[in-house]
Amino acid sequence: MKRLKENENVLVLGGFLGITALISALVLALVFTVTRGPIEKMQQKSIQESFKLLDLPAFDNAPDREAKSYISPEKFKVAIMPVRKEGVLKAFVVRTVSPDGYAGEVEVTAGFDLNCKILAVLVTRQQETPGLGSNVCERKFRKTIFNLFQPRPEGLPPNPILDQFHNLTVSANADWRVKRDGGSFDFVTGATITSRAIVAAVEQGGRTLHIHRGDFKEKVQK
């Protein structure tokens, strides 16, 4: 052992480093196999929780199982999920990934009714600057010392940036840009890039749904 410690042979040193890396790779592989199932389950659960917040009409299918992927006119990745009750189409959930966030991708999930009117908008994945860009993305009830011990209110927490899309349709006359670029949407000063990414994602999701909604047929069981 002592001789190993004093060794200066490049091959021995390289070999030792290689063995260390091998052991750590084995440990990582083991932990990866053990946690893969729970991680998937966790992601499934958070998807279902986001559906609950989207103001959808009552449904009984698993929308994410019937998802279809598309590429939007501006080349965003879009997944459209039909929401059904007893096989009858009730609404759509559209998940759009905008590549132009401040720190990588921003994933926006929006609920649309059958006329492509927006029901609610959520940001489901983002890595924006905490406290700045993330404030544009998060929906949270603000706690104060006065309502600290009261139960949380039910339903969709407010967010002034995300709420401005409600009840709009993409084909309506709104100009789908933030106000700084001459459009009609509010943005957060200091988080303009994040705001732009969200507006673009909602617009692209809506347009893609408008083009492809005919792909989803009623599935009435007889």
Place this chain on the structure above:
Amino acid sequence: MKNAFKDMLKGIWKENPVLVLLLGTCPTLATTSSAANGLAMGLATTCVLCGSNLVISCIAGFVPKKIRIPVYIVVIATFVSVIDMLMKAYAPPAIYRALGIFIPLIVVNCIVLGRAEAFASKNSPLRSIFDGIGMGLGFSLALTLLGALREFISTGSVFEVKIITCWTTDFLLASAAPGAFIILGCILAAKNYFARRAAVKAGKLYVPQAGLDCRSCRICKLDDDE
């Protein structure tokens, strides 16, 4: 055992990694935009620090000197990845969402490597674990303090509970990186002021503790292995 307890306490105050050793300033400034983020980052670092200190103090006896730093980095990176995966699998989604992007930062946290080199490689596994716990708790405390101050100055709330309810416009300087530098500087100045005043009152000259300045840290002198 008494010794081990002392190892733990010194990390919390006397050798506090953020306020005295000034190690790991990057995560300190980057993650403390709110008190909750600071606390969570501190606790995650504590877990990594305990694990890496334990493993490194076990293997330090036979790691060749020339490659000890890369070996330590591999051990630390493994621990960070394991904790990242475990949190993804078992922690509540809200916590992972808030912390997820900070976890990989722990690999390059200077405290972890610094403790491995300065303490764990020279002491027994048990003492190393206690050192890891103490340093981690000290780090968590300092981060929570800085986070709480920044959150309060920028939004008037602490731990996302609004203390001053009429505060509606965020003061962005405090939640951005320059504000972090300014507030950390103020905390350090206050701490030094009180330490010096206490020393003057006791009639002593105020000098940094022996073993805590550059002279006793070997970490950047990689070529002059004795």
